[in-house]
Amino acid sequence: MKTYTNTGNIDTRSGYGAGMTELGRTNKNVVALCADLTGSLKLNEFEKENPERFFQIGIAEANMMGIAAGMTIGGKIPFTGTFANFSTGRVYDQIRQSIAYSGKNVKICASHAGLTLGEDGATHQILEDIGLMKMLPGMTVINPCDFNQTKAATIAIAEYIGPVYLRFGRPSVPNFTPADQKFEIGKAIMLNEGTDVTIIATGHLVWQALEAAKTLEGKGISAEVINIHTIKPLDEEAIIKSVAKTGCVVTAEEHNYLGGLGESVARTLAINTPAPQEFIATQDTFGESGTPAQLMDKYELNAAAIVKASEKVIKRK
Amino acid sequence: MADLKYLNDLVVQVRRDILRMVHNVNSGHPGGSLGCTEFMVALYSEIMERKEGFDMDGINEDLFFLSNGHISPVFYSVLARCGYFPVEELGTFRLIDSRLQGHPTTHEGLPGVRVASGSLGQGMSVAIGAALAKKLNNDTHLVFSLHGDGELQEGQNWEAIMYAGAKGVDNLIATVDRNGQQIDGSTKEVLCLGDVGEKFRVFGWDVLHIENGNNLEQVIKGLNEAKSRTGKGKPVCVIMTTEMGNGVDYMMHTHAWHGKAPNDDQLENALAQNPETLGDY
Numbered sequence: 001m002k003t004y005t006n007t008g009n010i011d012t013r014s015g016y017g018a019g020m021t022e023l024g025r026t027n028k029n030v031v032a033l034c035a036d037l038t039g040s041l042k043l044n045e046f047e048k049e050n051p052e053r054f055f056q057i058g059i060a061e062a063n064m065m066g067i068a069a070g071m072t073i074g075g076k077i078p079f080t081g082t083f084a085n086f087s088t089g090r091v092y093d094q095i096r097q098s099i100a101y102s103g104k105n106v107k108i109c110a111s112h113a114g115l116t117l118g119e120d121g122a123t124h125q126i127l128e129d130i131g132l133m134k135m136l137p138g139m140t141v142i143n144p145c146d147f148n149q150t151k152a153a154t155i156a157i158a159e160y161i162g163p164v165y166l167r168f169g170r171p172s173v174p175n176f177t178p179a180d181q182k183f184e185i186g187k188a189i190m191l192n193e194g195t196d197v198t199i200i201a202t203g204h205l206v207w208q209a210l211e212a213a214k215t216l217e218g219k220g221i222s223a224e225v226i227n228i229h230t231i232k233p234l235d236e237e238a239i240i241k242s243v244a245k246t247g248c249v250v251t252a253e254e255h256n257y258l259g260g261l262g263e264s265v266a267r268t269l270a271i272n273t274p275a276p277q278e279f280i281a282t283q284d285t286f287g288e289s290g291t292p293a294q295l296m297d298k299y300e301l302n303a304a305a306i307v308k309a310s311e312k313v314i315k316r317k
Numbered sequence: 318m319a320d321l322k323y324l325n326d327l328v329v330q331v332r333r334d335i336l337r338m339v340h341n342v343n344s345g346h347p348g349g350s351l352g353c354t355e356f357m358v359a360l361y362s363e364i365m366e367r368k369e370g371f372d373m374d375g376i377n378e379d380l381f382f383l384s385n386g387h388i389s390p391v392f393y394s395v396l397a398r399c400g401y402f403p404v405e406e407l408g409t410f411r412l413i414d415s416r417l418q419g420h421p422t423t424h425e426g427l428p429g430v431r432v433a434s435g436s437l438g439q440g441m442s443v444a445i446g447a448a449l450a451k452k453l454n455n456d457t458h459l460v461f462s463l464h465g466d467g468e469l470q471e472g473q474n475w476e477a478i479m480y481a482g483a484k485g486v487d488n489l490i491a492t493v494d495r496n497g498q499q500i501d502g503s504t505k506e507v508l509c510l511g512d513v514g515e516k517f518r519v520f521g522w523d524v525l526h527i528e529n530g531n532n533l534e535q536v537i538k539g540l541n542e543a544k545s546r547t548g549k550g551k552p553v554c555v556i557m558t559t560e561m562g563n564g565v566d567y568m569m570h571t572h573a574w575h576g577k578a579p580n581d582d583q584l585e586n587a588l589a590q591n592p593e594t595l596g597d598y
Binding site: 031052053055057058060062063064065066067068069070071072073074075076078093094096097098101102103104 | 373374375376380382422423424431432433434435436438439440441442443444445446447448449450451453454456472473476477479480483
């Protein structure tokens with residue numbers, strides 16, 4: 001199979017910060033809003049270089065979403081920044097009415113998504129955010145896999161007109177996608193071609209999917225690995241084409257199996273090319289404290305779990 | 318100032334529009350709409366600097382945000398009477414396939430509406446955002462907003478009030494429609510608001526009062542005074558005392574007509590109290 005090299009572990013939120021720094025220099029309409037988490041969102045450089053375009057809103061996320069909506073009226077491109085939990089569930093009504101229903105060009109940028117926030121525990125983790133955001137008509141939902149892709153996605157969404165939810169995380173994860181890879185919203189990336197099973201992964205689970213494919217290769221199983229960085233709009237064509245070939249699929253995500261990528265894939269397949277599917281996701285549970293690695297193991301969001309699910313789903317063909 | 322007789326005629330005609338719109342679909346919110354008629358007429362006819370036509374960004378013109386979206390009848394009527402869309406379209410209020418939804422939205426592309434409202438408490442944040450964008454654009458025009466007094470029970474308002482005061486958003490004029498009524502009763506009974514003006518003041522706002530918000534001349538005078546206080550480092554709050562259901566005797570002094578439509582006889586009675594001036598739609 002294709003070889004991917006980890007050029008160094010780094011957090012995806014730093015990809016957001018790097019993307020914002022670049023946007024600060026290249027796009028004068030971009031403004032950054034933050035709810036008392038400048039450092040956590042890696043916005044220090046943007047703030048330093050563009051003090052007039054950085055808005056410290058304070059610990060008031062509902063107000064931040066409304067201000068962001070208002071700033072689009074006048075042509076600004078607001079990027080809101082806080083933890084994923086406070087970027088979605090806490091402000092769902094504000095996003096629904098003032099941003100999504102009003103069709104405002106706001107980029108909701110959410111750090112510390114999923115389980116791997118770690119020690120802070122369940123109140124600061126969120127495993128429901130993809131579902132909440134993808135349910136909103138007109139909302140684009142993006143979950144990039146590494147530093148380079150998060151940076152590219154940050155830059156790309158500034159060019160796209162419409163509300164976007166961009167999700168990234170805190171722990172350091174392998175950085176393996178090319179630094180110069182163009183980010184195309186809604187376009188799946190084929191990481192490895194295979195014939196026996198399709199592994200569709202998003203976010204932190206993409207690297208785990210590649211690791212799983214390597215292990216499967218050693219067992220004589222040929223796995224196709226697809227990186228779905230955009231959950232909505234979903235690249236249905238890529239999914240249908242792959243599963244039509246392999247005949248079965250494993251989806252992998254750091255999110256509840258309800259409402260996540262797996263459900264979107266299942267729907268697509270159900271109405272096009274029904275196939276056995278296994279879900280690597282949390283099983284309708286809240287998280288807890290622990291190191292990211294411990295949590296990934298306990299909740300079975302890792303390469304070993306993907307291998308096991310692949311072997312199981314192949315038998316169901 | 319525009320001819321006062323014309324403005325008063327417009328107020329009466331807007332009242333007729335509100336009553337007929339709500340009666341036509343047997344749903345909607347006449348009480349608060351009637352109470353804000355003088356304000357909306359004054360704002361759009363006399364106070365705001367507006368460009369011809371409509372564009373979403375509204376650069377180089379004053380902007381208005383209606384936060385208490387349920388008083389959409391008065392908003393739609395004034396927008397139509399000020400040329401944003403055909404007056405005849407008022408007849409489609411709350412009907413299927415209409416651009417005039419029960420609560421205003423940008424979704425249907427209705428000229429004059431820049432954000433959806435209806436879920437209460439969000440409008441001031443949006444108005445602040447629009448005011449900040451004006452500052453970034455070096456656009457010296459103003460942003461106006463209207464909020465129900467009951468609506469101030471929503472906590473997001475206080476996040477916004479704190480922000481605008483602390484950050485000196487001084488191109489913003491937020492107006493509170495102090496009619497003292499909400500769905501379940503008086504604001505005093507449901508959740509007492511206390512001294513609203515004082516609350517804004519301690520959050521760093523410049524506050525002024527319009528004692529009779531149903532007196533057109535007082536409203537115009539008060540809003541001009543508010544305009545003169547912008548650009549001085551503080552956001553400006555206008556507390557405007559109004560009477561819910563103003564202009565229709567049986568709708569006044571009660572919260573009963575917050576969200577209830579008049580029947581045929583009641584409509585006739587109400588219209589008789591407000592004889593046609595500029596022509597019904």
